[in-house]
Amino acid sequence: MSNASETIQKRSSYRLPTHRGERIRLAPHQMSPDPKDKDAVRRWLEERPRPWAIDLFCGAGGLSLGLEEEGFSVVAAADADQVATETHAANIHGLTWTGDLSDPSEFIRQLDDWGIEEVDLLAGGPPCQPFSTAGMSKIGDLVRRGDRSPRDERADLWRSFFAIVDRLNPRAMLFENVPNFAQAQGGALLIALLDELKGRGYGAHVEVLEAWRYRVPQHRSRLFVIGIAEEGNFEWPKPIKGRPTVGQVIGDLPVVEAGVRDEVQGYKGPPESVLGRLLRKGLTHPESQLIRDHVTRSVRPDDAEIYKLLKPGGTYMDVPEHLRRYRSDTFSDKYLRLSFEDLSRTITAHIAKDGYWYIHPREDRTLSIREAARIQTFPDRFRFAGQPSNRYRQIGNAVPPLLASAIASAVKDALEDRIPVAGTTGRQPKSVGHLRDNLSRWFGQSKRDFPWRRLRLSPWQILLLEMCLHRTKAEQVARVADKLLSLGETPDSFLSNSRDLAPVLSSLGLHWRSVNLASAAEFVRDRLAGEVPDNWQELTAIPGVGDYIASAVLCFAFGRPSVLMDTNTVRIARRLLGSSDQPNWQLRLALHKLAGPRGADVEWNQALLDLGALVCTARAPKCGECPIRAYCKTGTEMS
DNA sequence: GTCCCGATGA
DNA sequence: TCATCGGGAC
Numbered sequence: 245m246s247n248a249s250e251t252i253q254k255r256s257s258y259r260l261p262t263h264r265g266e267r268i269r270l271a272p273h274q275m276s277p278d279p280k281d282k283d284a285v286r287r288w289l290e291e292r293p294r295p296w297a298i299d300l301f302c303g304a305g306g307l308s309l310g311l312e313e314e315g316f317s318v319v320a321a322a323d324a325d326q327v328a329t330e331t332h333a334a335n336i337h338g339l340t341w342t343g344d345l346s347d348p349s350e351f352i353r354q355l356d357d358w359g360i361e362e363v364d365l366l367a368g369g370p371p372c373q374p375f376s377t378a379g380m381s382k383i384g385d386l387v388r389r390g391d392r393s394p395r396d397e398r399a400d401l402w403r404s405f406f407a408i409v410d411r412l413n414p415r416a417m418l419f420e421n422v423p424n425f426a427q428a429q430g431g432a433l434l435i436a437l438l439d440e441l442k443g444r445g446y447g448a449h450v451e452v453l454e455a456w457r458y459r460v461p462q463h464r465s466r467l468f469v470i471g472i473a474e475e476g477n478f479e480w481p482k483p484i485k486g487r488p489t490v491g492q493v494i495g496d497l498p499v500v501e502a503g504v505r506d507e508v509q510g511y512k513g514p515p516e517s518v519l520g521r522l523l524r525k526g527l528t529h530p531e532s533q534l535i536r537d538h539v540t541r542s543v544r545p546d547d548a549e550i551y552k553l554l555k556p557g558g559t560y561m562d563v564p565e566h567l568r569r570y571r572s573d574t575f576s577d578k579y580l581r582l583s584f585e586d587l588s589r590t591i592t593a594h595i596a597k598d599g600y601w602y603i604h605p606r607e608d609r610t611l612s613i614r615e616a617a618r619i620q621t622f623p624d625r626f627r628f629a630g631q632p633s634n635r636y637r638q639i640g641n642a643v644p645p646l647l648a649s650a651i652a653s654a655v656k657d658a659l660e661d662r663i664p665v666a667g668t669t670g671r672q673p674k675s676v677g678h679l680r681d682n683l684s685r686w687f688g689q690s691k692r693d694f695p696w697r698r699l700r701l702s703p704w705q706i707l708l709l710e711m712c713l714h715r716t717k718a719e720q721v722a723r724v725a726d727k728l729l730s731l732g733e734t735p736d737s738f739l740s741n742s743r744d745l746a747p748v749l750s751s752l753g754l755h756w757r758s759v760n761l762a763s764a765a766e767f768v769r770d771r772l773a774g775e776v777p778d779n780w781q782e783l784t785a786i787p788g789v790g791d792y793i794a795s796a797v798l799c800f801a802f803g804r805p806s807v808l809m810d811t812n813t814v815r816i817a818r819r820l821l822g823s824s825d826q827p828n829w830q831l832r833l834a835l836h837k838l839a840g841p842r843g844a845d846v847e848w849n850q851a852l853l854d855l856g857a858l859v860c861t862a863r864a865p866k867c868g869e870c871p872i873r874a875y876c877k878t879g880t881e882m883s
Numbered sequence: 884g885t886c887c888c889g890a891t892g893a
Numbered sequence: 894t895c896a897t898c899g900g901g902a903c
Contacts, residue, residue: 259885259886260884260885260886261884261885262884262885263884263885264884265884303898369898371898420898421898422897422898423892423897424891424892424897427891427892463896463897464898466898541884541885544885544886569886569887570887570888571888571889577895577896577897578887589896589897590896590897590898591898592897592898592899593898593899594897594898594899594900596884597884597885597886597899597900598884598885598886598887601897631884632884633884633885637898640898641898642898643898827892827893828892828893
């Protein structure tokens with residue numbers, strides 16, 4: 245008996261019947277005007293206190309709720325998902341619009357209709373699946389197999405932001421996304437966003453915040469970009485003391501079995517924590533006796549057996565061999581039982597698909613909808629529209645309201661100009677221009693001479709060279725450069741002439757690269773019509789091409805300013821800033837800033853690479869010869 | 884709605 | 894090693 249047939253048998257005998265849950269419908273907020281009644285809207289707007297905010301890609305309204313709690317009037321919100329806007333309209337005192345924001349003109353027309361001509365804050369988080377780590381894995385896989393175009397239109401949604409920014413001229417802008425947004429397109433997307441902001445006179449601030457530092461009991465971290473008009477002052481919210489736990493937010497909810505579909509239940513006792521009390525706030529009698537959405541999924545009998553064996557914090561690795569249905573090498577975290585004493589795994593939209601990452605700490609079932617909402621710090625008075633899986637998705641996609649509150653409060657302070665000038669961050673030091681000048685002058689005199697810098701090369705030849713240069717000493721590659729370049733300007737000519745290339749590369753210890761080069765050449769020839777692409781997505785689809793090579797080709801072959809991140813440039817950035825713990829994306833932003841108005845162009849990148857090879861070497865850097873020593877924290881300390 | 888599937892960055 | 898506002902087949 246083979247393993248495969250065994251697995252199939254298990255599947256068929258335990259699969260649960262499909263069960264569609266109740267579709268909850270919610271009436272709009274009592275105080276909101278009828279969106280179709282222009283006069284009512286106009287009268288209502290006159291009464292709405294400042295500051296005003298608009299929430300784009302609002303979803304259920306986690307961000308809106310935080311803004312509202314901190315005193316913003318969320319006068320309008322937009323999202324493509326009708327059920328999410330139904331939730332938003334029911335819970336947030338404001339106008340809601342359902343529609344596609346990839347073309348913002350329709351929403352702008354609606355704003356005109358309502359008479360909303362300017363707001364204080366434009367906020368929102370475009371869909372992040374294209375940027376998230378989990379999404380990248382799947383999308384990358386599909387692109388490589390040719391099942392999907394490498395361009396993901398959703399990645400362009402943030403551009404809609406600026407069409408609306410230009411229409412409303414907000415005093416502040418808030419952009420929320422997954423941390424991986426900082427890596428998207430080799431970091432170029434974030435840099436483009438910041439440049440768009442600066443071009444409009446906003447001071448731009450970027451940070452990745454961990455939700456648990458703001459009372460949200462999850463590992464969730466999110467990237468925020470804040471733009472403040474006229475370079476006004478802004479300070480990130482200070483973390484709140486202590487570490488919240490899952491127990492604090494769901495410990496007081498009544499015990500329910502798996503598969504319980506009762507939409508309305510009674511509380512069993514008082515809240516058991518400060519946080520629990522906060523989440524029950526605002527329940528009005530007689531609603532305060534009732535709890536909504538505490539409904540659970542059914543559990544397969546074989547899963548139930550596994551859940552019983554899992555202790556809090558337990559994962560797939562703790563499941564006995566004979567009960568495992570999945571590969572354990574790649575799915576070590578297939579199951580996770582949460583712990584009352586710890587943070588939860590991030591509540592993502594995935595919770596709408598299955599609950600294996602969200603097994604209740606004590607009960608042998610996955611989280612109820614209300615428990616997921618609680619862990620996202622939605623208060624119990626917040627209701628969700630739609631069928632169960634849709635409600636889970638809305639919750640997973642939301643900005644946790646308490647995190648939203650923290651940010652909202654910081655933005656409000658900035659709008660009211662309550663930040664001391666000394667706290668100013670994110671401004672360019674006055675000396676940046678000189679740093680670039682000094683480096684350019686040094687580069688003019690000391691640059692290294694390589695064959696590829698003297699010749700005019702085709703994009704394919706540049707791609708070929710960069711694939712060889714990556715993680716290799718340039719002098720090494722210089723010895724085979726003539727041979728490489730003689731193979732012709734196209735992948736076609738490369739493939740027909742490269743038979744005797746392998747021994748040459750092998751002699752330099754670069755054997756594996758000849759295989760890589762050949763498969764890259766075949767890919768470009770067969771799948772890209774022989775043309776080296778000029779965009780990041782298609783470049784990185786080429787086998788063997790990662791962030792660095794893609795950025796290098798964009799810069800050196802197509803003249804597109806790109807910050808190159810390799811061991812040399814990263815080392816220089818770390819030494820300049822005098823810090824060892826900054827993540828790569830911050831170093832990239834720092835280098836982008838230091839490159840000055842001309843950007844990280846060919847000269848800048850070559851100069852940095854040469855500086856790293858000749859002066860700012862890994863061991864025994866020659867700080868005495870360094871042209872930018874005056875701007876370097878490490879270099880000045882060493883003197 | 885339910886089940887199964889994996890690459891990526893720090 | 895850890896964690897992931899994920900996705901498609903059925």
